[in-house]
Amino acid sequence: MADLTPYEAIGGEAVVAQLTDRFYELMASVPQFAGIRAMHPADLKESRDKLFMFLSGWLGGPDLYVQNIGHPMLRRRHMPFAIGEAERDQWVACMVLAMEEVGIEPAMRQRLLQSFFNTADFMRNREG
Numbered sequence: 465m466a467d468l469t470p471y472e473a474i475g476g477e478a479v480v481a482q483l484t485d486r487f488y489e490l491m492a493s494v495p496q497f498a499g500i501r502a503m504h505p506a507d508l509k510e511s512r513d514k515l516f517m518f519l520s521g522w523l524g525g526p527d528l529y530v531q532n533i534g535h536p537m538l539r540r541r542h543m544p545f546a547i548g549e550a551e552r553d554q555w556v557a558c559m560v561l562a563m564e565e566v567g568i569e570p571a572m573r574q575r576l577l578q579s580f581f582n583t584a585d586f587m588r589n590r591e592g
């Protein structure tokens with residue numbers, strides 16, 4: 465297992481797709497995530513497709529975002545949205561639930577949680 469990428473270890477494209485679907489379904493349905501849901505467009509399909517492409521490369525699989533859209537420049541792309549600790553924590557909590565629900569095993573979940581938290585924390589652009 466040690467030399468598998470996270471992408472391979474969690475089950476490849478099918479599981480990354482399930483994870484992304486579940487992430488946005490939870491964001492749209494769990495009241496705790498209403499704050500970040502409201503920042504997104506009414507139709508979440510494009511958000512879902514972009515996150516799927518991004519996570520594919522970020523987890524060590526095909527770099528679909530770069531191939532289809534270009535350099536992610538994630539921090540810059542998040543500047544239009546006011547992201548503080550509350551928004552960061554909602555995003556990460558939503559992803560943790562999605563990881564649990566698609567059955568990513570606890571050790572891998574813990575490892576990915578660290579990386580998701582660091583990336584989400586880097587996106588903060590407002591105090592509080």
Ligand code: HEM
Nearest residue numbers: 500503504510511514515518541545551552555583584587
């Ligand atoms: C910290 C809390 C975060 C909030 C509140 C947030 C919110 C948003 C919003 C409102 C959009 C625009 C959606 C759209 O245009 O369809 C977006 C886009 C995106 N987010 Fe986040 N996000 C957060 C963290 C993250 C993290 C941690 C990642 C990656 C691990 C990520 C990856 C993306 C990607 C790939 C896009 C699409 C960028 C584009 O092509 O326009 N976001 N995010």
